[in-house]
Amino acid sequence: MITEFFERLFVNNTGSRDDVKRRLKLVLAHDRSTLNASTLEKMRKEILVVVSKYVELDTESLEFSIKTDSRMTALIANLPIRRILQNEEL
Amino acid sequence: MARIIVITSGKGGVGKTTTTANLGMSLAQLGYQTALIDADIGLRNLDLLLGLENRVIYTALEVLSGECRIEQALIRDKRQPGLVLLPAAQNRNKDSINTEQMQYLVSLLESQYDYILIDCPAGIETGFHNAIGPAKEAIVVTTPEIAAVRDADRVIGLLEANGIKQITLLVNRLRPQMVKANDMMSVADVKEILAIPLIGVIPEDECVIVSTNRGEPLVLDKKISLPGLAFEHTACRLDGQQVDFLDLQAYSKSPLKRLRKFFLGSNNN
Numbered sequence: 001m002i003t004e005f006f007e008r009l010f011v012n013n014t015g016s017r018d019d020v021k022r023r024l025k026l027v028l029a030h031d032r033s034t035l036n037a038s039t040l041e042k043m044r045k046e047i048l049v050v051v052s053k054y055v056e057l058d059t060e061s062l063e064f065s066i067k068t069d070s071r072m073t074a075l076i077a078n079l080p081i082r083r084i085l086q087n088e089e090l
Numbered sequence: 091m092a093r094i095i096v097i098t099s100g101k102g103g104v105g106k107t108t109t110t111a112n113l114g115m116s117l118a119q120l121g122y123q124t125a126l127i128d129a130d131i132g133l134r135n136l137d138l139l140l141g142l143e144n145r146v147i148y149t150a151l152e153v154l155s156g157e158c159r160i161e162q163a164l165i166r167d168k169r170q171p172g173l174v175l176l177p178a179a180q181n182r183n184k185d186s187i188n189t190e191q192m193q194y195l196v197s198l199l200e201s202q203y204d205y206i207l208i209d210c211p212a213g214i215e216t217g218f219h220n221a222i223g224p225a226k227e228a229i230v231v232t233t234p235e236i237a238a239v240r241d242a243d244r245v246i247g248l249l250e251a252n253g254i255k256q257i258t259l260l261v262n263r264l265r266p267q268m269v270k271a272n273d274m275m276s277v278a279d280v281k282e283i284l285a286i287p288l289i290g291v292i293p294e295d296e297c298v299i300v301s302t303n304r305g306e307p308l309v310l311d312k313k314i315s316l317p318g319l320a321f322e323h324t325a326c327r328l329d330g331q332q333v334d335f336l337d338l339q340a341y342s343k344s345p346l347k348r349l350r351k352f353f354l355g356s357n358n359n
Contacts, residue, residue, distance in 0.1 A: 015272030020236050021279055027236075028243050028283065 035066055047077065054090065056083040092125075092203045094196060095328075096225035098249070100241030102212030104233045105262040108298060110209040111139040112318070113229075115307045116325030118172035122204035125164070127195065128178040129221035130211040131187060137177050140167065141305020151179040153198075154191050160198045169310060174203075184217035196224035214248060222249060227256040229289060229328075233263045234275040243284055258289035260324065265294045266338040277335075290324030292317050293338045316341055 035043075044064045051057060063078035097110045107130075114126045127150070128136040137143040148163040153176075160176075167173040176195065179186070199206055210221035222228065228249050232242040242259075249257055261277050268274035275283075277291050297315045301308045308318035309325075316336070323333045 017269070017272040017275060017279070020275055021283070024236050024239055024275075024283060027240060031240065031244060032247070 033066075040064075040066065043075075048079075051079060054085055055081045056085060058082045092200045092206045093227060094200070094206045094208070094225050095227045095229060096129075096208040096210050096222050096254075097229050097231060098210035098218065098222065098245055099212065099231040099238070100214060100245040101232075101238045104231050104238050105292070106212075106231050107135050107139050107209055108302065109229070109231050109260060109262065109292075109321075110136060110207050111307045112309050112321035113325050113328065114173055114205075114207050115140075115167075115170055116309045116322050117205050117207075117328070118167070118170045119309065119322075120325060120329060121172065122329075123172055123202065124205045124207065125174050125176065125199045125203045127176045127199075127206065127208045129192065129208050129217060131178045131217065132180065132183045133211065134178040134180050136209050137165075137175060138305060139302055140175060140307065142167065142175055142177075143305070146177045149177045149179040150195055151182060151186065153195065154187065160195070184211065184215070184220070187220055189220050189223040192220045193224045214245065218245075218248075219252075222252055222254065225254060227258075228254050229258050229260050230284070230286065231260045231262055232280065232284070234261060234265075234269075234277070234280055239275070239280055239283060246284060246286060257286050259284055259286045260290040260292070261288070262292045263294040264291055264338060266341070270339060288335075289327050290320060291335055291338065292320045292324075293336075293341070 047064075048057070048062075058080040061078075061080050063076070065076045067074050067076050097106050097113070099106050110126055114124050118124045126136060126140075128134045130136070131151075137146055142165050145165045148158040150163065152158045153160050153163045164174040164176055167175070176199075196206060196208075208221050208225055211217035230242050230245055230249075232238045246257055259281060261280055264277065265274055269276045277288065281288050293316055295315060295317045297308065298317055301311075307321075308315055309321050311318055314322070316338075320336055323336070326333045
């Protein structure tokens with residue numbers, strides 16, 4: 001019984017190390033995903049160049065955005081296709 | 091040609107200046123001509139940690155305004171003549187200097203020194219950008235705490251964005267007993283999260299405060315302390331030597347652990 005008392009006094013099983021790692025990984029995933037406007041614009045242009053090699057896009061109604069909720073960040077791209085380029089055009 | 095290294099962290103109070111003072115002194119002890127630049131204008135402290143505060147006459151700002159030559163502003167350490175300090179101005183703010191001027195100060199020293207260490211101010215504003223501007227390498231100092239690691243991660247991103255590719259990690263104020271009790275991130279945890287190579291691990295120790303009280307960097311002690319030794323090893327690694335990391339767990343014996351051992355025997359360890 002005395003042993004038990006000292007066990008309880010000196011042994012700490014709760015451990016906050018896993019908590020801190022979990023919280024840190026979440027917050028860093030969020031921090032790292034923040035893109036500034038110029039990077040986003042650069043990425044938008046590059047993606048459009050690649051996609052336009054294969055399909056003709058409706059340039060009027062393109063949508064391109066970054067959405068972040070508490071768990072994850074996503075790149076949302078809505079690229080309406082007008083026409084699929086034929087083999088000889090590729 | 092000098093190696094130009096910025097010591098930075100993002101968060102304040104994690105040990106940038108202590109690291110700059112000890113690494114600088116260690117490199118000088120290794121025989122390298124070493125210049126330390128305090129880039130923390132308005133909140134200078136490097137002169138205090140080196141015990142050189144009473145010898146500050148001119149600062150970087152007087153060099154820039156042409157009031158003195160760089161040689162007049164540099165303070166040569168009497169204990170270790172391989173080490174000089176270029177102090178920051180105390181009565182001005184961080185906007186009183188720009189990146190080009192910082193670059194100019196470094197260019198005045200480059201040809202005569204083997205190492206130039208720049209002590210970066212906390213934060214990621216003007217003072218930070220001035221300090222990292224001339225640097226080719228960076229040492230990111232952090233403690234195994236959530237806020238410090240988050241800020242370190244941000245700083246690593248900014249360093250990379252500014253073209254500094256050689257970035258290493260120094261974990262300061264590690265408490266091996268707390269790591270063992272699962273109440274502090276280990277060095278491996280921090281390294282995994284920040285994903286940059288490790289250059290040093292410094293244990294938390296009261297003697298760090300004692301050394302700052304006296305203005306004598308730990309690496310000057312004749313009977314070297316554990317953090318002092320850890321700083322010396324870090325300097326050797328910076329110099330390209332292969333030095334094993336200290337087993338800090340083995341060195342630490344808390345009074346509580348001894349008490350526990352007394353009551354429970356060693357089988358529970």
